[in-house]
Amino acid sequence: MDKVWLLVLVVFCLGIFSDGVTNISTRPDVVNVGAILSYKSIIGKVAKVAMEAAVEDVNSDSTLLAGTKIELTMQDSNYSRFMAIVEALKFMEKDTVAIIGPQQSVTAHVISHIANELQVPLLSYSATDPTLSSPQFPFFVRTAESDLYQMAAIADIVNYYRWRDVIAIYVDDDHGRNGIAALGDKLAEK
Numbered sequence: 001m002d003k004v005w006l007l008v009l010v011v012f013c014l015g016i017f018s019d020g021v022t023n024i025s026t027r028p029d030v031v032n033v034g035a036i037l038s039y040k041s042i043i044g045k046v047a048k049v050a051m052e053a054a055v056e057d058v059n060s061d062s063t064l065l066a067g068t069k070i071e072l073t074m075q076d077s078n079y080s081r082f083m084a085i086v087e088a089l090k091f092m093e094k095d096t097v098a099i100i101g102p103q104q105s106v107t108a109h110v111i112s113h114i115a116n117e118l119q120v121p122l123l124s125y126s127a128t129d130p131t132l133s134s135p136q137f138p139f140f141v142r143t144a145e146s147d148l149y150q151m152a153a154i155a156d157i158v159n160y161y162r163w164r165d166v167i168a169i170y171v172d173d174d175h176g177r178n179g180i181a182a183l184g185d186k187l188a189e190k
Contacts, residue, residue, distance in 0.1 A: 032071045034091035036084050036101035036111065039076040043103055043126060048074060051100065081107050088114050098123060105129035105175040108140065115139040129175045130182045147179045148186070155186035 035051055037044040055072045058064050073094065075087035084107045091099055098121045102108055108127035115122035116139050123141045124132075130148045132140050158166055168183060170176035 027066055027068050029067070030069050030071045031065075032073065032091070032094045032096045034088070034094075034096045034099045035072060035074040036077050036087050036099060036107075037074055038079050038103055040078070041103065044076075047101075047103075047125065077102055077107065079104070081110050084111055085114065092118055092120070096120060100125070102127070105132065105178075106173050108132055109174060112137040112140045129178050131174075131178050148182050151179065151183040151186045154183060155190055158187060159190040 033055075035047075037047055039045065039048065051072060051074065055070045059069050073091065073096070075090065077084040077087060084102050088099060088111050099111070099115060100123045102111060102124065103126045105127040106129075108122070108124050109129070109132065112122055112132065114120075116137060119139060121139050121141055122137075123143065125143045127142065128144050128147045128150075130146045130151075132142060133146055166187075168180055170180050
């Protein structure tokens with residue numbers, strides 16, 4: 001996780017608290033940010049270390065956020081949508097201003113509904129399902145490209161080689177089905 005993205009998210013969240021006023025005294029001493037990861041995955045392990053380092057960097061320089069510190073709480077979803085929901089709801093007990101994660105698009109769909117209801121930004125660095133970009137999820141912020149770009153590239157390859165029949169193999173879940181639907185849409189455009 002790039003510390004720049006974390007910094008942008010925190011500055012965005014601090015802007016919510018300041019109500020457009022730049023008076024430093026209205027800023028909180030601590031901003032709670034939550035993260036939902038799958039600790040056993042390579043992405044989860046790397047993201048955990050990167051987020052900890054980014055928070056340490058930002059908190060060590062009091063000039064970056066005018067003395068406000070980031071309190072990052074990370075929770076392990078263990079690849080479970082249910083656990084991700086539980087962890088997201090736990091964050092709300094601590095007045096969390098933003099949630100980072102989850103890694104999987106299917107889980108991001110579930111958590112996005114909670115984020116919308118609570119009006120808390122959900123920043124995902126790896127969820128790529130194109131349907132997460134819809135107006136239905138106004139609090140979902142994506143830092144990874146949508147699968148639409150991959151599907152457009154595949155459609156371009158199919159068109160370039162003038163293939164008439166293509167067999168797509170995908171995982172039979174919301175993310176896989178949405179990806180295949182996007183591929184179908186891109187192929188229909190050709």
